[in-house]
Amino acid sequence: MSATWLGIWSLASRELKRFLRQRNRVFGALAQPVLFWALFGGGLDPSFRAAGRSNIGYVEYFFPGTIVLTLLFTAIFTTISIIEDRNAGFLQSVLVAPVGRESIVCGKILGTTILAVGQAILVLALAPLTGIDVSAIELVAGIALLVLMAVGLAGLGFAIAWRMDSTQGFHAIMTAFLMPMWFLSGAFFPAAGLPAWLATLVTINPLTYGLAAFRRVLYLGEPAVTADLPGFGISLLVMITFALSMVTLAMWLARDHNLSKRAA
Amino acid sequence: MTSVAAGDSNTTHTTPQGVVHAEGLSYRYGERRALDRVSLTVARGEVFGVLGPNGGGKTTLFRILSTLVDADEGTLTMAGFRLPSEKRGARSLLGVLFQKPALDGKLSVEENLHHHGSLYGLSGQSLRTAIDRSTERLGIADRRRDRAEALSGGLQRRVELAKSLMTEPKILILDEPSTGLDPGARQDLWRYLAHLRSEDGTTILLTTHLMDEADRCDRIAILDAGRAVAMGTPDELKRRIGGDVITIRSRRPDDAAATVERVTGQRVTRIGDLIRLEHANAHVWVRQLFEVLSEDVVGISLAKPTLEDVFVRETGHRFWNEE
Numbered sequence: 001m002s003a004t005w006l007g008i009w010s011l012a013s014r015e016l017k018r019f020l021r022q023r024n025r026v027f028g029a030l031a032q033p034v035l036f037w038a039l040f041g042g043g044l045d046p047s048f049r050a051a052g053r054s055n056i057g058y059v060e061y062f063f064p065g066t067i068v069l070t071l072l073f074t075a076i077f078t079t080i081s082i083i084e085d086r087n088a089g090f091l092q093s094v095l096v097a098p099v100g101r102e103s104i105v106c107g108k109i110l111g112t113t114i115l116a117v118g119q120a121i122l123v124l125a126l127a128p129l130t131g132i133d134v135s136a137i138e139l140v141a142g143i144a145l146l147v148l149m150a151v152g153l154a155g156l157g158f159a160i161a162w163r164m165d166s167t168q169g170f171h172a173i174m175t176a177f178l179m180p181m182w183f184l185s186g187a188f189f190p191a192a193g194l195p196a197w198l199a200t201l202v203t204i205n206p207l208t209y210g211l212a213a214f215r216r217v218l219y220l221g222e223p224a225v226t227a228d229l230p231g232f233g234i235s236l237l238v239m240i241t242f243a244l245s246m247v248t249l250a251m252w253l254a255r256d257h258n259l260s261k262r263a264a
Numbered sequence: 265m266t267s268v269a270a271g272d273s274n275t276t277h278t279t280p281q282g283v284v285h286a287e288g289l290s291y292r293y294g295e296r297r298a299l300d301r302v303s304l305t306v307a308r309g310e311v312f313g314v315l316g317p318n319g320g321g322k323t324t325l326f327r328i329l330s331t332l333v334d335a336d337e338g339t340l341t342m343a344g345f346r347l348p349s350e351k352r353g354a355r356s357l358l359g360v361l362f363q364k365p366a367l368d369g370k371l372s373v374e375e376n377l378h379h380h381g382s383l384y385g386l387s388g389q390s391l392r393t394a395i396d397r398s399t400e401r402l403g404i405a406d407r408r409r410d411r412a413e414a415l416s417g418g419l420q421r422r423v424e425l426a427k428s429l430m431t432e433p434k435i436l437i438l439d440e441p442s443t444g445l446d447p448g449a450r451q452d453l454w455r456y457l458a459h460l461r462s463e464d465g466t467t468i469l470l471t472t473h474l475m476d477e478a479d480r481c482d483r484i485a486i487l488d489a490g491r492a493v494a495m496g497t498p499d500e501l502k503r504r505i506g507g508d509v510i511t512i513r514s515r516r517p518d519d520a521a522a523t524v525e526r527v528t529g530q531r532v533t534r535i536g537d538l539i540r541l542e543h544a545n546a547h548v549w550v551r552q553l554f555e556v557l558s559e560d561v562v563g564i565s566l567a568k569p570t571l572e573d574v575f576v577r578e579t580g581h582r583f584w585n586e587e
Contacts, residue, residue, distance in 0.1 A: 006382050007382060007385075010383060011379075014371065017370065018371070022370065088366075089363075089364030089365060090368055092362055093362060093427075094383065095332060096330050096358065096360045097380070097383035097384060098352050098353075098385070099383050100352070
């Protein structure tokens with residue numbers, strides 16, 4: 001293993017160990033979305049069906065959104081630790097180690113992606129309960145899309161957390177920006193028939209395309225279910241662009257340069 | 265991306281000027297100059313202390329020397345690498361001990377060391393050997409499986425030391441290493457630093473606000489308000505005082521200061537209510553001054569000069585401003 005990979009892997013595996021040793025984090029990232037799914041899914045299913053918003057029930061509709069929420073929560077939990085690490089002093093010793101800042105970004109994103117997708121797969125295992133029939137190819141393609149989304153969300157979380165000096169600040173951004181991003185991605189309700197301003201927000205939201213691609217893959221055999229969503233090609237393109245640009249942004253913010261005086 | 269081997273030989277990386285060579289380092293936080301044209305040279309195997317009150321610029325200097333931030337002005341060479349351009353090379357030869365414990369509390373001692381070694385390019389057998397050696401040297405071999413957060417402050421500091429030593433640094437930089445350590449642990453730390461210097465030839469650079477700690481260094485720089493006001497061996501600096509120190513506390517300090525100056529024919533230093541003077545024959549003067557000032561004297565003392573006296577002499581104010 002080259003020194004660069006050694007550094008990246010060491011940083012990533014630290015994420016995994018830390019995460020698994022903090023039970024409340026496992027609960028937050030995994031149990032919370034599932035709980036939301038059970039409660040919202042069960043609670044809203046009758047009115048969703050009555051309104052004829054979709055040709056599937058709400059328990060089923062909300063399921064892919066729940067999986068994306070798992071990714072989002074995990075990305076938030078792992079990147080918020082950047083702020084804790086900085087305040088505790090741990091980050092400083094990583095910053096003066098002979099590893100590039102790109103490695104620090106990659107280590108964080110790799111660790112986050114493994115954790116996020118790992119948990120998303122656990123949630124995905126509940127698919128039979130919803131009536132979604134996942135074939136082997138749908139599963140593989142779906143996981144690949146989840147990886148892409150997790151990378152983008154981890155990069156976004158990293159970029160937000162890097163310059164921040166308090167976890168409260170991060171929580172504020174989570175409430176004002178990250179959660180709405182998820183709400184307006186088609187995870188919670190379909191975009192069809194929304195007021196224009198909401199529809200615009202849905203259209204410019206990169207997560208919309210992540211979910212669209214993911215839904216299209218889950219319903220490969222039933223294209224009618226996903227007919228209203230953005231096409232697969234454009235969705236995939238947006239997701240790749242999102243992931244790449246978030247990783248680049250994180251690396252740019254974390255670069256080893258005096259501009260980040262305060263952040264050091 | 266290139267990797268830098270941790271074991272480069274000393275000879276190729278030691279410039280004639282010293283292992284650490286800084287010239288005219290300045291650093292600003294907005295308008296405030298935290299560091300103002302500081303120059304220093306540290307020789308291989310030297311224990312060099314940066315002494316100063318809190319807010320004097322020690323921490324800023326430490327952050328620059330540890331490669332955490334770049335100086336706004338000035339040049340810096342560490343172990344033959346120019347900073348900031350050759351940061352990566354310098355980092356592979358530096359060991360840095362921060363004031364705050366840089367351990368992951370959720371990981372065991374061994375996992376912390378494993379992680380740290382990996383960042384310095386150690387793996388496999390060499391990583392295991394480094395962990396074994398450093399934990400044994402620091403006497404924490406029996407704590408390897410303990411979670412870092414469960415250890416006492418003194419033990420955490422030892423783990424940190426093990427961590428920064430496992431990569432066999434040429435230069436070890438410590439920020440206020442005694443902070444949070446009980447006297448016993450401080451003795452251990454110094455014994456260990458002395459050992460490290462003599463066995464491995466490690467150059468040690470530390471910041472401190474403790475006079476007795478500065479006294480144990482080969483050479484020190486005194487930092488005040490961002491400037492290096494004095495530099496030399498502790499004895500050299502004390503000798504500059506030119507004698508012993510008389511300190512007088514008086515009920516009427518203004519009158520007393522005038523009297524003392526008249527009697528001794530020497531300028532005195534006033535620090536609040538205290539009158540201070542240095543003289544080669546101080547012991548002769550003490551008795552005489554005590555008699556001349558008689559009732560006004562609350563206390564009069566005679567002492568060998570300390571680094572605190574050096575600080576007062578060089579800056580004109582007390583080391584502990586808050587007192």
